[in-house]
Amino acid sequence: MRRALTVALNGPRGINPQVGAVLLSPDGRVLAEGWHRGASTPHAEVDALSRLAQGQARGATAVVTLEPCNHTGRTGPCAEALIEAGVARVVYAIPDPGDHSSGGGDRLRAAGVDVEAGLLAGEATHLLDSWLTVQRLGRPHVTVKWAQSLDGRAAASDGSSQWITGPEARADVHRRRALADAIVAGTGTVLADDPALTARDASGSLLEHQPQPVVLGVRRVPDDAAVRRHPLPLLQYSGDDLAAVLADLRGRGVQRVFVEGGPTLASAFVRAGLVDEVLAYVAPVLLGGDRLSLGDVGVATIGDARRLDVASVERLGDDLLVIASPRPAPRAAPVTAGRGRQEEEGDD
Incomplete structure (x- = not known):
């Protein structure tokens, strides 16, 4: 996970979160790494999968800094991409806060993928502090x-x-x-x-x-x-x-x-x-x-x-x-809910 946090920093800081992913073979070898390069580009998991030949990710573990998205915007849902690639286990640090893009963990579990959440959650939260605040x-x-x-x-x-x-x-x-x-x-x-x-x-x-x-x-x-x-x-x-x-x-x-x-x-x-x-x-x-x-x-x-x-x-x-x-006041202006890890513009 620390390696995933490190590669996440390769991506730009802006509208979308900096996310990193590392794919491991069943025996623990690093198969591929990926990160999100900005709006309209593949998310970190898909970026990592794109570096492998078809079938090479079957049985692999995906280690991701943010819960795989469950949303179709400019790019498809990462949860589905991991399922289709045959990934057997997904470990992520923090959940996606978005109303539309969250739920990837549940979608993976429903497909029989072993899912673990919360690994190095504090470090991932620190990395995405500003984005999470937004x-x-x-x-x-x-x-x-x-x-x-x-x-x-x-x-x-x-x-x-x-x-x-x-x-x-x-x-x-x-x-x-x-x-x-x-x-x-x-x-x-x-x-x-x-x-x-x-x-x-x-x-x-x-x-x-x-x-x-x-x-x-x-x-x-x-x-x-x-x-x-x-x-x-x-x-x-x-x-x-x-x-x-x-x-x-x-x-x-x-x-x-x-x-x-x-x-x-x-x-x-x-x-x-x-x-x-x-x-x-x-x-x-x-x-x-x-x-x-x-x-x-x-x-x-x-x-x-x-x-x-x-x-x-x-x-x-x-x-x-x-x-x-x-201090929060009852009369404070209402706040719009976060949109999470979807593409921020032109995705609906």
Whole structure:
């Protein structure tokens, strides 16, 4: 199974999960390996089977990182392919979470195939953490970040905000940007601060992984804006419907979104109930004034307060980083069920 997890990393990270498969002979020899190479390509099990001559997989064991799918989309169901190939045993790490694509284990058992689930489930879950989160939420995971003074201000009265926090906190932000698939800012922030929306090291050099730059708002981003020099092309949306923006980003393979577009945008995501994680960088400085780190988030009375569960409080130089997640609220926007290990577009 660890070998299957390793070969899974050969596949692209995006709309579909990274899945690996290893086929073993009855005496334990490796017959073939396979992985999913992206939308419209064979899934890992079928990729491995394609490397064998007809009949060579009869009696074999298939070791797969994710439950073989039971769905016909752009490709056929892997469970059926394994049955037709004569595979005698299937071992998989974690179940497929999709409403339409799950059930492959049951289909294999019904055909007389010996099935074992749960081998190295923790390691497989770690590999597919972001993809599994998207399946659970029905949209990308959203982190909202802001930096603030101890009295909750995002800027001084004249609008200046660079820098509230120190170099250690700013370095942490860049590290977390590099873990995201997309970074989102509003046009107000882009026009006022001219951010590059890149992930950089202490010397200012670009880190290896860069998030997709996304700007929300109808005002035009100037041709000479720093974000136009981002290594990835800029995506711009009106921002009127945040759920629709997230849906489009999901369709582009975005699994983790990093929002740091200023108080207006942060407040909009909080108000819409589309925040899964809050990163609040708190500097030991007092600014006063009305430049709050958050604006209206739909709280009219204390009973409507949006409660958070604090995961950790970290010290970064002189600053503090509070990491928290919103507690589920009955009035939160409904979440679409995950579609699982089917092809995400044009499969029905």
